[in-house]
Amino acid sequence: MNFFIAEIINAIKLGSIYALIAIGYSIVYSILGLINFAHGDLMMVAVYSLWVLMNLKIPFALAVILAVIITMLLAIITERVAYRPLLNNGEETLIITSLAVSILLQSISQAVFGIDNKALKVPVFFTKRIQIADFTVSVMNFVILAVTIVSVIVLAFILKKTRIGLAMRAIKDNSLAADFMGINRKAVIVAAFGIGSALAALAGITYTGEYVSFDPQMGFMLGIKAFIAAVIGGLGSITGAALGAFVLAFLEIFFAGYLPDSIASYQTVFVFLILILVLLVRPDGLLGKNAKRS
Amino acid sequence: MEKIKDKAIFKFITVVVIPLLILIVIETKMNDYYKTVVILLFINVILAAATNFTNGITGIFSLGTASFMAIGAYVGSLLTLPPDMKCSRIQGIPAFIAEIKLPFFAALLISGLFAAVFAGIIGIPILRAKGHYLAVITLGTVIVVKSLLDNLTSITNGSRGISGMEGYSTLPVTVLVTVLSLYVMYRIKTSSLGRGMIALKNDEDAAESLGISRFRVRLFSFMISAFFAGIGGCLWAHLQRSIAPSMFYLTETFMILEMSVLGGMESLSGAIPGAAIITFFPYLLSDFSTGGEIFGIKVPKINGITNIVMSVLFILVMIFRKGGIFRENDYIFDAMFSPDTYSGLFKKEHDDVLKKDV
Amino acid sequence: MLKVNELNVSYKEIRAVRNVSLSVERGEIVSLIGTNGAGKTSVLRTLSGIIKPESGSIIYNGEDITGLDAHETVKRGIVQVPEGRQVFSTMTVRENLLLGAYLVKDKKLNKKRIEEIENMFPILSERKNMLAGKLSGGEQQMLVIGRALMSGGELILLDEPSLGLAPKVVEEIFNIIIKLKQMGKTILLVEQHAQEAIDISDKVYVMETGEIKKAGNATTIGDSEDIRSIYLGADKTT
Numbered sequence: 100m101n102f103f104i105a106e107i108i109n110a111i112k113l114g115s116i117y118a119l120i121a122i123g124y125s126i127v128y129s130i131l132g133l134i135n136f137a138h139g140d141l142m143m144v145a146v147y148s149l150w151v152l153m154n155l156k157i158p159f160a161l162a163v164i165l166a167v168i169i170t171m172l173l174a175i176i177t178e179r180v181a182y183r184p185l186l187n188n189g190e191e192t193l194i195i196t197s198l199a200v201s202i203l204l205q206s207i208s209q210a211v212f213g214i215d216n217k218a219l220k221v222p223v224f225f226t227k228r229i230q231i232a233d234f235t236v237s238v239m240n241f242v243i244l245a246v247t248i249v250s251v252i253v254l255a256f257i258l259k260k261t262r263i264g265l266a267m268r269a270i271k272d273n274s275l276a277a278d279f280m281g282i283n284r285k286a287v288i289v290a291a292f293g294i295g296s297a298l299a300a301l302a303g304i305t306y307t308g309e310y311v312s313f314d315p316q317m318g319f320m321l322g323i324k325a326f327i328a329a330v331i332g333g334l335g336s337i338t339g340a341a342l343g344a345f346v347l348a349f350l351e352i353f354f355a356g357y358l359p360d361s362i363a364s365y366q367t368v369f370v371f372l373i374l375i376l377v378l379l380v381r382p383d384g385l386l387g388k389n390a391k392r393s
Numbered sequence: 394m395e396k397i398k399d400k401a402i403f404k405f406i407t408v409v410v411i412p413l414l415i416l417i418v419i420e421t422k423m424n425d426y427y428k429t430v431v432i433l434l435f436i437n438v439i440l441a442a443a444t445n446f447t448n449g450i451t452g453i454f455s456l457g458t459a460s461f462m463a464i465g466a467y468v469g470s471l472l473t474l475p476p477d478m479k480c481s482r483i484q485g486i487p488a489f490i491a492e493i494k495l496p497f498f499a500a501l502l503i504s505g506l507f508a509a510v511f512a513g514i515i516g517i518p519i520l521r522a523k524g525h526y527l528a529v530i531t532l533g534t535v536i537v538v539k540s541l542l543d544n545l546t547s548i549t550n551g552s553r554g555i556s557g558m559e560g561y562s563t564l565p566v567t568v569l570v571t572v573l574s575l576y577v578m579y580r581i582k583t584s585s586l587g588r589g590m591i592a593l594k595n596d597e598d599a600a601e602s603l604g605i606s607r608f609r610v611r612l613f614s615f616m617i618s619a620f621f622a623g624i625g626g627c628l629w630a631h632l633q634r635s636i637a638p639s640m641f642y643l644t645e646t647f648m649i650l651e652m653s654v655l656g657g658m659e660s661l662s663g664a665i666p667g668a669a670i671i672t673f674f675p676y677l678l679s680d681f682s683t684g685g686e687i688f689g690i691k692v693p694k695i696n697g698i699t700n701i702v703m704s705v706l707f708i709l710v711m712i713f714r715k716g717g718i719f720r721e722n723d724y725i726f727d728a729m730f731s732p733d734t735y736s737g738l739f740k741k742e743h744d745d746v747l748k749k750d751v
Numbered sequence: 752m753l754k755v756n757e758l759n760v761s762y763k764e765i766r767a768v769r770n771v772s773l774s775v776e777r778g779e780i781v782s783l784i785g786t787n788g789a790g791k792t793s794v795l796r797t798l799s800g801i802i803k804p805e806s807g808s809i810i811y812n813g814e815d816i817t818g819l820d821a822h823e824t825v826k827r828g829i830v831q832v833p834e835g836r837q838v839f840s841t842m843t844v845r846e847n848l849l850l851g852a853y854l855v856k857d858k859k860l861n862k863k864r865i866e867e868i869e870n871m872f873p874i875l876s877e878r879k880n881m882l883a884g885k886l887s888g889g890e891q892q893m894l895v896i897g898r899a900l901m902s903g904g905e906l907i908l909l910d911e912p913s914l915g916l917a918p919k920v921v922e923e924i925f926n927i928i929i930k931l932k933q934m935g936k937t938i939l940l941v942e943q944h945a946q947e948a949i950d951i952s953d954k955v956y957v958m959e960t961g962e963i964k965k966a967g968n969a970t971t972i973g974d975s976e977d978i979r980s981i982y983l984g985a986d987k988t989t
Contacts, residue, residue: 134525184712191454194528195654196711198456202647203704206697214696262853269839269850276837278801281825281854281902319643323536326529367540371533378522378530 101233106356112240112309114348115247119302120325121332121340122254123295129271129335130284130291131186133193137177137201139322141296142303145170146313147208149304150219159222167300174296175289183285201319208315216314219307243305250298251341258337263290271335327374333384342385347373401737404728420564429632432564434672435571436628441652441664443621446578449658449721450587451614452594454524457512457531458622458649460538463641464511465504465623466630467542467549470558472500473631478557485547497561501570501627508623509616516615520608535646542638554637562632570628574621579661579726581617590614647700651707657717662725666718675699752777752937753798753829753906758807760790760797767793769961771807775906775939775954780932782940782948785958791941792834794958795908798939799831800824811906826854830904834911834941836891838898840884844875847883847894851901861901868897871930889920896927900936907931909940913947925951 120139127135148169152162177200185192225242228235258264266287269277278284299318306321307313324347332343350373355363377384397403419431440458447453471479472495479491495503519530542549549555581587589610592600601607630636648671656667678699695701710717728734753775760768768790775781783791796802798809800821809817816824830851839847848868852861869876872893878886883894892912899907909928913921925947931938932951942948949955955972957965965972 132525134529181708181712188711188715190524191448191528192711192715194454194525195650196708198647198650199704199707199711202700203708206700206704209697210695210701265846265850266853268842268846269853272839272841273837275801276833276839277850278821279799279825279831279833279837280850280898281822281830282850283820283822320536323529323532330526330529364544365540368537371530371537374533375518375530378526379518382522 102356104234106352108234108236108240109356110345110349110352112243113352114345115243116302116306116309116321117325117328117344117348118247118341119250119298119305120321121329121344122251122337123298123302124322124326124329125335125337125340126254126267126291126298127295128329130267130288131182131193132190133182133197134326135295136194136197136319136322137204138197138295138299139318139320139325140201140204141170141174141299141318142306142321143208143313143315143318144173144204145300145303146219146307146317147212147315149307150217150313153220163304166304167297170300170303171293171296174292174299178289178292183288201322205315205319212315214315216312218311219313220311221308225308237309239305239309243309246301246305250301251337254294254298254337257294263287267291324370327370330374330384331377333386336384336386339384339386346385401734404731404734405738408725408729408734416564416568428564430672430676432562432567432632433629434668435564435567436562436625436632437649437652437668437672438664439571439574439621439625439628440649441656441668442575442578442661443618443625444649444653445656445658445661445664446582446621447614447618448653449660449663450582450594451590451611453520453611453615454528455531455615455618456528456646456650457534458618459641459645460531460534461508461512461619461622462626462629462645462649463538463542463638464508465626466636466641467555467626468507468623469500469504469627470555470630470636471548472503473497473558473561474555482555482557483547483550487547490548497559497566497631501624504627505620505623508626509620512616512619513612516612520611520615532646535642539638539642542641549638552638554635554640556635558631558634558636560631560634562628567628567632570624574624575661575664575726576730578617578621579723579730582661582723586610586613644700651703654707655710655717657719657721659716659721660719660723662723662727663717663719665725671703674703678702752812753939754810755794755798756808756810758794758797758809759805760793760802761805762793762802767961768797768804771958771961771963773956773963773966775937777905777937778932778935779953780928780938780940780951781954781956782942782952783956783958784942784945784948785964787943788960789958790961791958792910793961795831795910795939795941798824799829799908801831822854825902825904828903828905829908830899830902830906831908832895832899832910832912834914836888836895838883838886838891838894840882842883843880844883844886844894845879847898848875848901851898852903855901855903860903864901864903868900872897888916889923892916892920892924893927896931900931904936906937906939909938911941911943913942913944921947 120142124135124138127133127138145166149162149166152165153159157165181196181200182193185196221239225237225239227238229238258268266277266282267290269280269282270284270287274284302321303318307317325344328343328347329340330343331346332339332341347370351366351370354369355366419428423431440462443461444455444458447455471490472493474494476491476494479486515534519527519534522530543552582590589600589605592603593605593607593610597607626641633640652664652667652671654667655670656663656665755771755773758768758771759766771790771794773781773783783794785791793802797804800816800819800823803818807817808815811824811827811829814827816827816829839850842850845865848865849861852864855861869879874890875894875897878890883891886894896909896912912924912928916924921944928938928940929951940948940952949969949972952969954968955966956963957972965975967975
């Protein structure tokens with residue numbers, strides 16, 4: 100029983116992190132129709148930025164804010180330099196380019212920081228453990244969940260109540276009509292990259308805050324998994340991305356936790372089988388009606 | 394007046410005689426280090442051409458070539474390794490696998506077939522997916538195959554890999570296999586089936602209305618591509634003589650994609666310049682990646698410098714020359730595999746007479 | 752108000768518009784009629800900046816706006832009501848109207864315009880919280896006209912407003928167009944219902960395979976024999 104509850108806590112933690120990444124994926128996808136392979140690597144950028152800033156003795160809270168901003172700026176620069184010139188060149192071109200951007204970010208980070216694992220030391224407050232009934236749960240667990248919930252609320256507010264949010268939803272709904280309204284798509288794309296990368300940065304920081312170790316390639320696989328989560332939920336839908344993230348996290352954790360070791364090592368295989376299964380049975384995901392973009 | 398580059402004799406010399414002479418010089422005069430690089434180039438040409446076959450010609454955007462290459466490499470290696478070697482190196486290998494020992498060419502063919510069958514099995518569900526979904530799923534096959542190779546230890550020896558294969562992939566063997574592979578792919582591309590593939594890429598609905606079965610043609614193309622990727626993998630294993638799952642992963646995937654895109658995805662010939670750039674480039678930059686001296690200037694060791702330069706180059710190509718070096722032109726193979734190039738050598742005057750009549 | 756000179760537009764490598772010149776004066780209804788694929792929609796989309804012309808010029812209120820992006824032309828007062836209505840179907844009626852005023856940052860002005868539009872189309876007020884995709888065709892057409900008015904644009908490009916609507920609703924739409932003119936708007940109308948369009952127009956251009964074949968006022972075009980047989984005759988049989 101204790102094991103079961105511990106697994107649920109783990110799944111919620113992992114699901115929250117997946118959700119942050121998957122939502123960012125979904126936002127960029129719904130505006131641009133781009134699967135940004137480099138999205139996961141933005142997490143890595145945020146973590147390295149934070150690590151450098153903390154080594155410069157900048158207070159933790161400020162360092163986190165700066166790391167998020169650096170990540171956003173970098174995402175916006177990649178959009179400007181690499182993606183914008185290709186907007187009308189077809190989706191393959193964008194996919195290939197995003198893969199190249201991903202490799203570029205990883206290799207620059209390898210060149211600058213080396214290929215070895217590093218450890219992120221968050222302030223002790225976060226690693227404190229709280230006793231709840233028979234369990235001890237670290238503060239970080241609550242922080243992760245809180246960051247995700249607050250991010251989703253802020254995002255919902257932006258999408259519902261602000262002008263740029265209205266424009267984002269309009270482009271996702273009907274991009275031609277959005278053009279007729281005089282919505283400047285380029286500006287909205289920049290906003291989408293900004294929001295998506297901020298979420299990725301938060302995901303990277305909370306992830307590393309919990310699991311400590313990080314390296315230049317940490318983001319790639321997480322990014323792919325988050326993409327799968329977004330597809331499971333229904334690509335382009337925010338709620339879908341969050342739902343898919345938790346579904347994937349629960350399946351993964353319980354797969355690894357309850358099956359014999361000889362099978363549990365096939366966890367990655369299992370994740371992709373889920374993806375294929377979802378695409379066969381419900382190509383638009385659990386919540387998606389029709390993603391509107393073909 | 395015929396342009397010089399259209400003359401049969403010119404084509405014959407540039408695409409047949411000169412390359413052949415270069416190869417003979419390399420085979421007889423060069424040391425093993427350079428030979429290995431050249432053999433690698435040829436293997437890369439097969440891999441790039443196989444990728445172009447799906448990605449550029451049929452319009453199936455696949456990132457899965459490295460996984461088919463891995464299957465070819467493992468199947469080929471397990472078939473050529475002597476039984477006692479397999480038993481001593483791979484703990485708990487099933488007897489029926491351990492006992493097989495085939496000649497290299499049989500193993501080569503079977504490794505391609507295995508890769509093709511695997512592609513066929515996974516292709517049935519995944520080829521229904523479109524565009525970006527397909528890109529992620531095929532990347533998934535690379536991840537999945539690596540995970541299988543890591544975990545099926547009684548067959549693959551896990552992450553430590555297999556070593557001790559004979560160096561069957563000599564320069565003459567590799568060149569022969571490469572030319573044959575390219576010939577087959579080129580003939581399929583220029584057949585009516587190949588035109589069906591191109592039609593599907595350009596306009597799916599129109600192609601289907603002409604009776605071209607989208608699913609069958611795509612599956613066939615996917616399997617053919619996997620077949621040659623498997624062949625490439627088997628050659629690769631018998632060049633390196635040591636393989637491990639991590640060799641067929643994301644780095645290799647990206648390298649294959651680079652070769653394919655730089656040379657021109659829509660052209661089989663594009664595989665040649667694409668593979669040449671990617672094969673030789675790391676050697677030019679090797680001083681940077683290990684640290685050392687270039688032109689007397691001390692350079693520090695820079696991790697991943699090859700990848701940095703390649704990915705920047707790659708983004709630039711996407712922006713400024715989307716079609717890669719060759720775009721959709723197949724200059725090299727049009728000349729190399731056209732009967733006119735060879736028959737033209739002997740009936741030159743006859744042609745001239747015909748021209749005068751016209 | 753609007754002057755188009757020698758416009759050439761290619762779309763997917765096909766020359767869709769050839770040497771089209773036309774002019775629209777303030778307060779007029781000008782219609783562009785012609786068969787399917789004559790290039791009428793391409794003309795409108797070029798004017799609003801969705802597609803870019805190969806050559807030619809577009810002068811609006813004395814300013815050369817050739818090749819400007821859509822958000823620039825909307826800012827200057829050209830607003831298009833697209834063919835097939837193109838509502839934001841997963842958003843509410845009210846949100847659709849607000850999107851029409853995307854470039855208008857004055858909140859008070861937007862409130863005032865919403866009131867005016869809801870007075871003009873009471874149904875939009877009744878259904879303000881309904882998703883636009885759930886409206887009927889006629890209601891959607893009103894919504895997109897209202898949405899265009901929200902921008903405060905002076906020149907309204909109406910692309911096939913009656914397409915796919917029941918005859919009774921078509922009549923209503925034409926009444927609305929006349930009302931727009933009375934409000935002081937200038938209208939460039941593309942229509943399949945040629946007779947009705949000619950009847951309410953000050954000026955008519957007839958397009959065929961990308962070119963303007965005839966131009967004139969409502970009476971000269973309406974009376975001309977070949978136009979009658981090609982466009983109006985076909986209209987009556989359907």
